[in-house]
Amino acid sequence: MTCAEFKEQVAAWALGALTAGESRAMEAHLAGAEHQGCAEALRRARESLALIALAETPQRPSAAAWQAIERRLGEAPASSSARPWIGWLVAAAAVLLLFFTLRDRAQRLDEAAATARHEQQLRAACTADLEHAQKNAQLRAEALALLEQAGTRLVPLAPQGATVASANVIWSEHRAFVVGHALSPAPGKDYELWVIRGDQKIPAGLLRGDSLVAAIDPKLLQGGRPDALAVTLEAAGGRPQPEGPIVLVGKI
Amino acid sequence: LLSFFFATGLSPATAADGDDSLLERVARGDRRALKRLYDRFAGQVLAVGLRVLGSRADAEEVTQEVFVEVWSRADRFDPERGSARAWLMGIARNRAIDRLRRRQADSRMAEAVRGEERPSGPGPLEDAEARELRERVRAALMSLGPEQRTTLELAYYEGLSQSEIAERLGAPLGTVKSRVRLAMDRLAQLLPPGSDR
Numbered sequence: 001m002t003c004a005e006f007k008e009q010v011a012a013w014a015l016g017a018l019t020a021g022e023s024r025a026m027e028a029h030l031a032g033a034e035h036q037g038c039a040e041a042l043r044r045a046r047e048s049l050a051l052i053a054l055a056e057t058p059q060r061p062s063a064a065a066w067q068a069i070e071r072r073l074g075e076a077p078a079s080s081s082a083r084p085w086i087g088w089l090v091a092a093a094a095v096l097l098l099f100f101t102l103r104d105r106a107q108r109l110d111e112a113a114a115t116a117r118h119e120q121q122l123r124a125a126c127t128a129d130l131e132h133a134q135k136n137a138q139l140r141a142e143a144l145a146l147l148e149q150a151g152t153r154l155v156p157l158a159p160q161g162a163t164v165a166s167a168n169v170i171w172s173e174h175r176a177f178v179v180g181h182a183l184s185p186a187p188g189k190d191y192e193l194w195v196i197r198g199d200q201k202i203p204a205g206l207l208r209g210d211s212l213v214a215a216i217d218p219k220l221l222q223g224g225r226p227d228a229l230a231v232t233l234e235a236a237g238g239r240p241q242p243e244g245p246i247v248l249v250g251k252i
Numbered sequence: 253l254l255s256f257f258f259a260t261g262l263s264p265a266t267a268a269d270g271d272d273s274l275l276e277r278v279a280r281g282d283r284r285a286l287k288r289l290y291d292r293f294a295g296q297v298l299a300v301g302l303r304v305l306g307s308r309a310d311a312e313e314v315t316q317e318v319f320v321e322v323w324s325r326a327d328r329f330d331p332e333r334g335s336a337r338a339w340l341m342g343i344a345r346n347r348a349i350d351r352l353r354r355r356q357a358d359s360r361m362a363e364a365v366r367g368e369e370r371p372s373g374p375g376p377l378e379d380a381e382a383r384e385l386r387e388r389v390r391a392a393l394m395s396l397g398p399e400q401r402t403t404l405e406l407a408y409y410e411g412l413s414q415s416e417i418a419e420r421l422g423a424p425l426g427t428v429k430s431r432v433r434l435a436m437d438r439l440a441q442l443l444p445p446g447s448d449r
Binding site (some may be wrong): 039051 | 414439
């Protein structure tokens, strides 16, 4: 680091606004022998900062404040007889300082651990999102490929009631995809897909997302062409049999 | 005469005492000198604590911590590196920011700041000279562009790093760095050393 670079950053350093690495670089530079006004620049920056504090209107501390400080220092009268006690006072202040330092350090360690945990959770959530996006992209490609195949049918699911949700089913003999929009249920609810054959209503998974592609389990297609597909609004996690209102339905 | 006072621990604390010499006496264990510094700076330390923390109780606690620290660390004060006031107010601001960060970590800051009124204690404490200086400092701060002033306040009163400020303001890091530098240069221009005397 050159002296010019040091002076460029000195205000931010005095403010404590540099990263730990940048601060170390500043300290290392200042510890060097040759300088072009670096210490003076730091001094000026500190003086300017001290003036910022003066912009605040001073407040009168409570009457008990000084007494509380004296208690912290260790009580000793301000007289000549106090002199032998000064060492003890300093020791007491040092013990207090040590106590606060250790307490601060413990709190900082706790904060660092909490930050690490939070970061780990964010990382896990981010990984899940990316994996979901990757899976979704793959499903979209497969659905698009199926749509372009000869003999594939496109079945619209008709909205029921006032729903804004919509979906189409890309259907072939062995594979099927639901392509849906606005399938974002209220908290505590889920949209559930059903394959309907005669009186049988077979759960085929939950549908979530503003713009989603979901594959229908091929095993559900093995019994031949179903009569219809339907989407109902169920309690979160879905139900083994439909209980909620029908939102979308389409005959195959 | 002075040596007599020092020998007996009854050092005189007059208005003529400089802050630096008071700190030197604190370093030698002179509690009256600490009291003198307290009388001079406690109001300002408390005000900074209030501005940073928004809570009078926390600001009072910080004020106590600051003067206990001054008592313990006065021997580390180096007049070559800055004035006693800059050193002491630096401690005040750092302790307030430390407490703010602990509170933020506990996710209690917002409630604490909103829940308490700032000037809830005894009234302002200042003389005409201090008031005149405060007005000049405020005028200097107000003469900064709003973006420079906001950047400086986020760093000074919230203890944010330049990267955090850039994120908070949605501004490029380079822009924030340049605002900090320009704002401090401008303050140094408007309030040159000794302008408070």
